[in-house]
Amino acid sequence: MADVAMKPVDPVRALSRRELRRLDLAYQPGFKPVAWFCILLLYAPILVLAVFSFNENRSVTRWTQFSLKWFRDVIANENIQAAALLSLQVATAATIGATICATLAALATTRTLPYRGMGLAYIVINLPLMVPEIVTAVATLAFFALGRVVLGLDLGVFNINLILAHMVFCIPFAYLPIRARLSGMDRILEQAAADLYATPWQSFRYVTLPLLTPGIIAGAMLAFIVSIDDFTISQLVAGPGQTTLPIYIWGQIRRGITPATNAVSTIMLVVSIIFVSLVFFLGQRRRR
Amino acid sequence: MAVAAAPATELARVKAVVGRQTALRRLALLAPALFIVFLFGVCPLFIILIYSFLESGAYGGVDWVFSTDAYVSFLFTRDMFDPSVMSFNSSNLEIFWRSFLLALFATAASLLIGFPTAYFMATRPRSTRTLWLFLITLPFWTNLLVRTFAMMLLIRDEGFINDGLIWFGVIDRPIVMLYTDFAVALGLLYSFLPFMILPLYASLEKIDFRLVEAGFDLYANRAKVLRRIIIPLAKPGIIAGSILVFIPALGAYITPTLLGGGRDLMIGNLIALQFGGSRNWPFGSALALILMSVVLVFLMIYARVSSERNVQHG
Numbered sequence: 001m002a003d004v005a006m007k008p009v010d011p012v013r014a015l016s017r018r019e020l021r022r023l024d025l026a027y028q029p030g031f032k033p034v035a036w037f038c039i040l041l042l043y044a045p046i047l048v049l050a051v052f053s054f055n056e057n058r059s060v061t062r063w064t065q066f067s068l069k070w071f072r073d074v075i076a077n078e079n080i081q082a083a084a085l086l087s088l089q090v091a092t093a094a095t096i097g098a099t100i101c102a103t104l105a106a107l108a109t110t111r112t113l114p115y116r117g118m119g120l121a122y123i124v125i126n127l128p129l130m131v132p133e134i135v136t137a138v139a140t141l142a143f144f145a146l147g148r149v150v151l152g153l154d155l156g157v158f159n160i161n162l163i164l165a166h167m168v169f170c171i172p173f174a175y176l177p178i179r180a181r182l183s184g185m186d187r188i189l190e191q192a193a194a195d196l197y198a199t200p201w202q203s204f205r206y207v208t209l210p211l212l213t214p215g216i217i218a219g220a221m222l223a224f225i226v227s228i229d230d231f232t233i234s235q236l237v238a239g240p241g242q243t244t245l246p247i248y249i250w251g252q253i254r255r256g257i258t259p260a261t262n263a264v265s266t267i268m269l270v271v272s273i274i275f276v277s278l279v280f281f282l283g284q285r286r287r288r
Numbered sequence: 289m290a291v292a293a294a295p296a297t298e299l300a301r302v303k304a305v306v307g308r309q310t311a312l313r314r315l316a317l318l319a320p321a322l323f324i325v326f327l328f329g330v331c332p333l334f335i336i337l338i339y340s341f342l343e344s345g346a347y348g349g350v351d352w353v354f355s356t357d358a359y360v361s362f363l364f365t366r367d368m369f370d371p372s373v374m375s376f377n378s379s380n381l382e383i384f385w386r387s388f389l390l391a392l393f394a395t396a397a398s399l400l401i402g403f404p405t406a407y408f409m410a411t412r413p414r415s416t417r418t419l420w421l422f423l424i425t426l427p428f429w430t431n432l433l434v435r436t437f438a439m440m441l442l443i444r445d446e447g448f449i450n451d452g453l454i455w456f457g458v459i460d461r462p463i464v465m466l467y468t469d470f471a472v473a474l475g476l477l478y479s480f481l482p483f484m485i486l487p488l489y490a491s492l493e494k495i496d497f498r499l500v501e502a503g504f505d506l507y508a509n510r511a512k513v514l515r516r517i518i519i520p521l522a523k524p525g526i527i528a529g530s531i532l533v534f535i536p537a538l539g540a541y542i543t544p545t546l547l548g549g550g551r552d553l554m555i556g557n558l559i560a561l562q563f564g565g566s567r568n569w570p571f572g573s574a575l576a577l578i579l580m581s582v583v584l585v586f587l588m589i590y591a592r593v594s595s596e597r598n599v600q601h602g
Contacts, residue, residue, distance in 0.1 A: 025500050026411035028510055034404035035420075038485070041401070041478060042427045045438035048448050052441070060441055062451070101321035108317035115311070121318050128329050130587055132539030134556045135576045138563050139332035142339055142573065145349060168329040171321050222429075229431040232541050236563060246433050253437055253546065262441075265434040276429040280422050 046269060053262035060259055070263040080264060083248040086159065090234075090244065091227040093163045098170035099178075099220040103212070105171075106178040111187055128169040137236040140165050144237065162244070165237045166227045173226050174219035177283075181215025218279045225275050229268070333580070336573035344568045358574035380558070380575075387554040390469065390544075391537035394476035395530050398484040401477075402529065406488035407518070410495070421489065428482040436546050439475050440466060443547075467549035475543040480536055484529040491525030492518075524593055531590045535583050555579050 021027050052060050056067035074080055105125055109118055128136065144161050147153045155161040189211070193203035231246040238247060245268065252261040340358045342350040362380050367373035409420040427435065442448045443465040450462035465471050495518065503513040519526075541556035548554070553561075555575065562572025 025497050025504065028404070028407060028514055031404035031408045034401060035408035038401050038405040038481065039423060042424070042481065045442045045478070046427075046430070046435065049434070049438035049441055097324070101324055104317040105321035108314040112314075115314070121322060124325055124330065125321055127325060130583070131329075131333070132535065132556075132579060132583055134539050134541045134559050135336075135580050136329070136332070137541075138559055138572055138576050139336045140328065141563055142569065143328070143332035143335045146335055149349070164324070164328045167324050171325055175321070225429055229429075229433075231431075231433045236560070246431065249433060249437070253440070257437075257441075261437070265431075265437060268431050268434055272430045273426060276426055277422075280425060284418055 049262055050266045050269065053259055053266045055259050055262075058258060060257055060262055070259040071267075073260050074263045074267070077260075079243070080245075080248060083243045083245045086243065087228050087245040090159055090162045090166055091224050093159075094166035094170050094227045095174075095220050095224040097163070097167045098223045099174045099216060101167070102171050102174035102219055102223075103178055103216055106175055106182050107208075110179055110183040111185070125175055126172045129172050133232045136169070137233040140168075140233065141236045159242060161237055161239070162234060162242060165233055166230060169230070169233070170223035170227050174223040177218040177222065177279075178212065178215045181212060181218075185211055214282060218283060221275050221279050225272055229272065336576055340570055340573035340577055342570050344570050350569050355570070358568075358570035361571055362574060362578070383553050383558050384555060384578075386552070387538055387540075387556075390473055390476060390554065391534050391540075393473045394480060394537045395484075395534045397473070397477045398481045398533050399526065399530060402481060402484035402488055403522075403526070406485045406492050406525075407522075409485075409489050410492040417493075424482050424485050424489075428486070432479055433542055435479065436475055436542050439471075439478055440546055443471055443474070466547065467551070469548070469552065471547040472544050472552070472554070475547040476537045476540060479540070479543055480533045483532040483536070487528040487532060488522060488525040491522045491528075495521050527593045528590060531586050535586055539579055539583065 052063070053070055054066050054068065055063055056065035056069065057063070102125075105121070109122060112118075144155055147155065155164070185208075189207050190203050193207045194200075198206070229246065230244075231250060234244050235247055235250065238244065243251075245264070249261065249264055249268075252258075252264070339350055341354055341356065343353045343355045343357065345351050360374070361377075363376065363378075364374040365377040367375065405424075409417060409424070412420060440447075444450070445462040445464060445466065447462075447466070449465070450459075453459045454462065465474075499517055499521070500513055503517050508516065539556050540554060541560055544552070544554040544557050545560075548557075559572050559575045559579070562568045562575065
């Protein structure tokens with residue numbers, strides 16, 4: 001209120017604004033500044049991090065001059081290249097596997113009368129979201145160690161250990177948007193296809209799948225993001241030499257930070273932001 | 289079975305065959321997802337259940353000898369010279385208590401900031417609401433490690449905040465924030481705030497403002513409307529959000545490791561330590577299972593609350 005009174009503006013306009021506020025049923029004093037503070041809290045740290053990755057100086061807090069040299073360093077760094085490649089390989093494999101599993105599971109758990117075991121299947125699929133990450137991490141580590149000792153299986157070959165561990169928590173992330181899309185779809189179109197003598201496979205291939213594609217894309221993108229961002233589980237499951245990008249960043253943070261650390265982090269942030277923006281705005285457009 | 293006499297039994301037989309086919313198809317569709325999650329997500333939990341009842345191996349791993357040592361050593365320390373003498377040791381309980389308090393603080397602080405934010409979002413016009421929702425969702429999907437690192441840069445001794453305050457002449461030497469409980473609490477708040485806002489927003493958005501109008505008609509002021517109408521209607525969201533913040537905060541690993549330094553542990557660090565440097569897998573497994581069971585209790589409360597909500601609106 002005070003800030004409105006302080007400004008030497010046209011009294012009619014000031015009054016009308018206050019009047020409007022008084023007439024607004026939903027208005028609560030002080031909520032707007034808190035909301036803006038919340039945005040500040042969420043974004044200020046990331047923004048500072050990103051800005052200082054363009055700092056010419058070695059310092060990550062004292063600004064001297066704009067420079068792209070840290071990004072050049074990062075791109076030229078062979079360790080980072082290898083880590084990025086590993087992250088991409090694991091994320092791609094885990095995303096493809098998880099999205100296929102999740103799509104099939106969504107087809108079996110939507111648009112049907114409840115059947116025995118459906119609730120249980122739903123719980124199992126979403127279980128990875130409920131178990132604390134550190135518990136999953138140590139349990140998976142113990143599990144693979146046991147497999148190595150008892151069965152002599154070394155799953156480190158082709159990074160199968162990381163891919164499997166990632167698939168487990170990617171499945172629920174891919175499942176939820178696919179399921180949401182599917183349960184909003186009408187059965188009538190498939191029934192029409194069946195009336196026109198389409199085989200079940202044809203009606204799936206030419207009717208269900210095209211309609212489901214946006215959901216599958218959203219699910220796959222979310223799975224990809226959570227896989228590429230994962231640190232806790234990867235760190236414990238990864239064997240020696242299996243350094244993903246987050247594990248590399250962790251090492252940098254522990255060893256001593258330079259703007260190069262900021263630069264890698266900024267690249268990771270930008271990738272996440274692009275993917276999430278796509279998922280979000282595609283989803284919004286679909287809903288209208 | 290094969291008696292195909294009356295058409296009615298014939299119909300029943302066809303129905304049974306179709307039913308069996310549907311069941312088989314469902315099973316085939318569910319099989320890959322259930323197989324992966326069960327084998328690599330659920331089985332490992334059983335493995336650590338078994339491990340928690342074994343003896344610790346000399347070079348990491350386990351010795352296959354039954355023992356309840358892992359659980360006993362949660363509360364007691366064996367005497368170094370006479371292993372039959374045990375003395376009560378509260379250090380593990382203290383770490384659990386610390387984690388509990390820090391998680392509770394993060395939950396309370398995120399509720400205090402999250403509620404007004406979610407309410408403000410829910411009362412915006414539709415177009416602005418989407419933008420706000422996007423701004424809150426975005427940090428939810430960005431790398432937690434990177435975000436924690438960003439917070440670290442901000443609150444270091446020579447960090448952005450201290451440098452700024454010194455530059456403005458507010459203080460002449462940096463305030464130590466990093467590697468304190470404050471840093472961990474702030475980091476937890478910062479990490480999990482979106483988990484509070486999103487369910488709060490979901491329940492606040494559904495509020496029928498005719499009820500608020502009725503409140504004003506009955507001479508309530510804004511504070512009373514908030515306390516007697518809006519907060520009670522948002523209760524499912526408040527409970528859901530609190531649990532969704534509390535659970536990951538309780539088991540946090542990245543935040544206390546980076547912002548709390550190595551000295552003051554939370555449960556997450558303590559568990560990870562047992563599988564790393566100090567190598568006591570059975571003890572680490574027992575700790576993980578204790579954490580898991582605490583989380584399970586909160587999840588059950590959450591499930592009950594969300595099923596109540598569905599009944600209300602369904």
